[in-house]
Amino acid sequence: MTYFNNISNIKYEGSNSTNPYAFKFYNPEETVGGKTMEDQLRFSVAYWHTFTEDLSDPFGAGTAIRPWDRYDGMDRAKARVDAAFELFEKLNVPYFAFHDVDIAPEGSNLRESNQNIDAIVAMIKDYMKDSKTKLLWNTVNNFTHPRFVHGAGSSNNADVFAYAAAKVKKGLEVGRELGAENYVFWGGREGYETLLNTDMKRELDHLGRFFHMAVDYAKEIGFGAQFLIEPKPKEPTTHQYDFDVASGYAFLQRYGLQDDFKFNIEANHATLAGHTFEHELRYARVNNILGSVDANQGHPLLGWDTDEFPTDLYATTLAMYEILKNGGLGSGGLNFDAKVRRGSFTPEDLVHAHIAGMDSFAVGLKVAQRLIDDQVFDKVVAERYSSFDTGIGKAVEDGTADFYQLEQHALSLGGIQNESGRLEQIKATINQYLLKEYAGV
């Protein structure tokens, strides 16, 4: 059974193509920075937004027209697998990602749910034998069902904690079965609606235990995937404990988990937390905890997670800059945790949206690589901080200076000379790089 019948395999046709069903910038085999674009970008399709999502919003019923919705229950779940691997092939993406409930409906109890998962996992495994598309990461949805109303690993209800743990246990087994390269924790309900009825200390301690048990179990079953925490500041909760990378990092250190986790950074979650996407990437990079990326974008004037497909070339350029500087994402990738707009309700829009996102990151990659090759930022930064390469600055970095020496140095200064940061010039340079990249220069 096929579902995208009008769509052929999407090919690279170059920047002048007027074919809406072609890549204009993403050329998987083209080498950039010593690797193919495919290997650099490691694109992943998000199962939930592309195959499960109905495009409902808080004020409206779903608008999505999805041919597999003619089925119900497990039949629909199977149809979605068919559709998924068809689209993976047509988009030529190397990865996908899912939550347990994306691929299989929950049963009337945990045992049944697990059986449903097993059936679909077997089907996916079968598909994967003949497909290039691998599992970037999986996770479990411990937030949608009403049982998680007060949290999962941070629920006040020990039964819910146990249920959540059992779901993660299954998730780890599924990840091992399908060769997932990472395993993600997004704690959609791990936070609070109000402090007034919340025991924050007890909840954080429980979460610490929860993660330690997950680490232990993965080791026990030989599942070697990289564990990732995906921060988000709020929504659906009023406050989520993993507010941003920094707060997650504080938690990991506090509970002795810093060696077992990295972060999955979502652009829209960054901006909801009051940070730029590149800030979260940079902060993770310099602390060596950058794991993977949920590639999307938010609307700067809206206060909720819009999960738009990424098309802002400034954002893709600066993101790819951080990723290249990180030496790539390792086992991570660029997962399109992005949904088409409610008004883009046809199956064709799913294809347009992925092309838009993949082309945008391809441009970002090329511009970022050129900025690195030409040392555009590197030269600026090396020059700006050069006073720490010698003399009193070097003594600070070497750890040999103390307040006495620094005071002596300060007293000896005639005047202090700062240099302009040249931000406006730098921004003009980025524009020039962006526009020149395809100018054949």
Add this chain to the structure above:
Amino acid sequence: MTYFNNISNIKYEGSNSTNPYAFKFYNPEETVGGKTMEDQLRFSVAYWHTFTEDLSDPFGAGTAIRPWDRYDGMDRAKARVDAAFELFEKLNVPYFAFHDVDIAPEGSNLRESNQNIDAIVAMIKDYMKDSKTKLLWNTVNNFTHPRFVHGAGSSNNADVFAYAAAKVKKGLEVGRELGAENYVFWGGREGYETLLNTDMKRELDHLGRFFHMAVDYAKEIGFGAQFLIEPKPKEPTTHQYDFDVASGYAFLQRYGLQDDFKFNIEANHATLAGHTFEHELRYARVNNILGSVDANQGHPLLGWDTDEFPTDLYATTLAMYEILKNGGLGSGGLNFDAKVRRGSFTPEDLVHAHIAGMDSFAVGLKVAQRLIDDQVFDKVVAERYSSFDTGIGKAVEDGTADFYQLEQHALSLGGIQNESGRLEQIKATINQYLLKEYAGV
């Protein structure tokens, strides 16, 4: 006396130039959309940010290094005029704009202040004889001095109201003297700190009177400039009455002023009000009240007016699209109400920043014109609304339909077919246009 001695006249050198003191995209003589770039863009330098601003912020003293600051009082004011016309020529800008206090220091009373203004206006007028640079608009600063602590035209103090009126009277005379093409009202203190001690009705009525008197006086002295209101939602006030274009338009209609005013739309004020720049432009355009533009940009994560030089090519493209669709700005222009960052404190940064802004709007102009030439949006829009070109839709537009007919039509419908809005595809198309513009395609 010259002040930008290391800077030659800035020339267009094309997109491959590595000369930081050259335009890469702004070519004033190049024709786009039937007019030269210079005539389309009508750039203006803002006197306050470029010649008066010291780059202080609420937590720091000024950092700006300005060679004319070696002088004081009227001597400094004159040095600024020298510097200004030197820079206007080197940047080759056709317009500038100022507040009264930007050009001349306040004296110890109104009479002295006016004398200071007169002296500088004479000097400016003299310069203008030999300069191509004209006055886009002038205005008076009725917000900095402590007397305006509770407002100007909306002050609770009638003396302050009178003083503000006297300053505007002088401003109108100055505008006539220098041939200003517009006169701007930004009511920085026309709002409230708190409703608890505010008589909103009385304040709005006073403002209405204030504007009527200004209109009357301009007519009386034969000053034919377009009057412009510049909305801003807040800062320094908690709430400014001209929150956005819509609230300003409500006020104008309420007080019978709608035929005498258009709007000066600032990008950063738009975003502080929760609107995109292009929204404010579009809203003004469709209501025929788009007058002029304060060309800058804000930081989407900061809650105050950063007045950055505009470098976002998406914003410049969408802004120029609205302006071109408006048939241009008439007597208005693109005024750089923008300041270099506090860390960009050298005179050279003023040049870099203007080049960045002018190049960015030049790119926006060319991309927008291409989008119009190719009817990219026009085709989408015409098709989307075509159901109103005939039948029941046309009856609605013609005003012949009523609820009975519409109900009959609705009852007769089998099902309703909507079409996808195709947002993701449109965004990809914009990226393609942006990148192709300089690809020599």
Add this chain to the structure above:
Amino acid sequence: MTYFNNISNIKYEGSNSTNPYAFKFYNPEETVGGKTMEDQLRFSVAYWHTFTEDLSDPFGAGTAIRPWDRYDGMDRAKARVDAAFELFEKLNVPYFAFHDVDIAPEGSNLRESNQNIDAIVAMIKDYMKDSKTKLLWNTVNNFTHPRFVHGAGSSNNADVFAYAAAKVKKGLEVGRELGAENYVFWGGREGYETLLNTDMKRELDHLGRFFHMAVDYAKEIGFGAQFLIEPKPKEPTTHQYDFDVASGYAFLQRYGLQDDFKFNIEANHATLAGHTFEHELRYARVNNILGSVDANQGHPLLGWDTDEFPTDLYATTLAMYEILKNGGLGSGGLNFDAKVRRGSFTPEDLVHAHIAGMDSFAVGLKVAQRLIDDQVFDKVVAERYSSFDTGIGKAVEDGTADFYQLEQHALSLGGIQNESGRLEQIKATINQYLLKEYAGV
């Protein structure tokens, strides 16, 4: 059939009561400001949040436990009516409000939907014969169904426009049938997702036509309810045309509708638009367009409409201050457009929440009345603006002053003396009034 079996009629027991099922502050028969609390506050229960809402959110399925959900379709609709009038009586509220789809499920076509409505309206009308509870307002939901994906009165699809009109036509008939005192328009989809595919002018013109037709039809059928527009800046749209009261007022004046509409102001919509609740009320009051109130509150740190029950006594006090100063709400009332939190999922929580809201507004009423009786703000304001009662100030207000006279006055001033606004003292005074109200002073 009854649904709140454990709940007796809620009585006023005074501020020391520890009975969770009692009013501590709302005493309907107590006279405040010359009217009973019941007549001053005119409380209304929102049918949708209390009887239809399932407490789902974008990341979670509904948690609400509602005994009437054991039924389906029209049976559930009827059970809801039973539950509603039981709760109205137990809460002793004088009003309720609904959308068409709250009370009756949509049928497979418009005709069927209308039949469903007719059946339930008849049942409601029957209940109303024996109930004190009247219909504050009704409206129709032109935003949830997928057909409204691109708008209703502003849809690009003329069929959808017609369908929306037919629903409003029916809504007006229903309002007349049940004696609604107002009719509300909240344009949840009347705005845009993106300007890129939007013809704003055509959409606004269509909306103008839509409202005129509604006014005409109401007159024709003799439905004399006050028409109300309920502004909201965004959500679900990226931008809603009725962003706030000011933008709605601009629209009404632009399309000649200003005499036919007032505004229904929702607290949470105000804050989403960047305004305080009291700002929107004040702005409407001084422009004589304050119609009714959706009494709720938002979370100041969340960027979406949380529609919380109102418990902030500062907000209720300042709101009641504006309402009392308006001479009351006329045909309007305080409608609890508020939902219990997702974690407050029992039927009892509906009762607790309404008690919380009613008590909070009762406190606000009493404190506001005391502030008015003692002329706390009035004295401050009268004194602050007294310079406009005589002399040049009076000439301004009388319209006899012009810029010449004002300049003469300004030139004659020795120095300008402003008085402190005393904000901190005023805030302390409000606290004292709040705490003293129940101190038996």
Add this chain to the structure above:
Amino acid sequence: MTYFNNISNIKYEGSNSTNPYAFKFYNPEETVGGKTMEDQLRFSVAYWHTFTEDLSDPFGAGTAIRPWDRYDGMDRAKARVDAAFELFEKLNVPYFAFHDVDIAPEGSNLRESNQNIDAIVAMIKDYMKDSKTKLLWNTVNNFTHPRFVHGAGSSNNADVFAYAAAKVKKGLEVGRELGAENYVFWGGREGYETLLNTDMKRELDHLGRFFHMAVDYAKEIGFGAQFLIEPKPKEPTTHQYDFDVASGYAFLQRYGLQDDFKFNIEANHATLAGHTFEHELRYARVNNILGSVDANQGHPLLGWDTDEFPTDLYATTLAMYEILKNGGLGSGGLNFDAKVRRGSFTPEDLVHAHIAGMDSFAVGLKVAQRLIDDQVFDKVVAERYSSFDTGIGKAVEDGTADFYQLEQHALSLGGIQNESGRLEQIKATINQYLLKEYAGV
């Protein structure tokens, strides 16, 4: 020389007093929770906002009328000390706090600046001999002077780093000299304007070194004050490294500083970071890093630091709840890092504002203590989490459970029963406590 000549010592007169120069709620000798109000609240006057601040804003010159401004330079500095101790006595506050530049003007070089400081410190020390008012904390201002344009401890310029260190060295010596109970670090410029020219890793490493040197030097000179970091997310920087308590805590752990620092939490900084005030206090409390409080409030609709005097009784109640639960603030206190509004420009407003803040926290203290005495939240919380007191929940907390056991438990569950969080009822209860506190009940 005295400056507040019209103001007598402010006395407690009770909640019915109409004397604007009296405390209505703050009775320093009254015992609440086993200590006097004075000892519980430990109020501190902020030198900068009360004696140095001129009430300028980014769009306006200073409005403050301060009798000591008739002097200049060191004379003004000395006059401020006179004024300060006069006001401390009249307000009867036990603490004050300052930055180096608040008390003494900078000289033409570091040596001169230090001499100025020494002179004023001697004068302050002299005053303190006869005053009850002690130094809560001191700090140095490493953000106002242009030399700090690119940061202080995180500056790219090693000279600036040295200068900043020398200033902190002096600050620690001053703190020891005056018996400061804490020493505060607010890194107003420790962050970045843009990532494009920033080496985040090098800057963070430098900051880590800076703090270690400060710790070492304080030990060396025997200055035993508690070190405090004051987080703020942004302003004046685009991004400040100590964004919030969590990010500061991540940094401290990363650089091995967690045992040497606690946090000084400012309410307005919390809300700018997207957190409630009580969230930051709670997070610090449960991690045992709550040190002191900058008691102020922000405006929820404004995006900058308004530093208003705290008058919101909900905020003061919830803050005092956290503080009481923390067993008090130890060496910390409630420092009014708050400024009168620009329109409240008289010396009297300084008194009104402090009375407003002190009364508001006094009410908060009493209501919070009553909530604790009655175990209002404690009972709710204990009940909510009771499933972790026994069985599988206890096994989780004891660290004996693993994923196998949890899965077994989950599989054995028939259904999961959650309890309502009862948020609306809790909020009504808080209102009742607030209003009852002074009702003589």
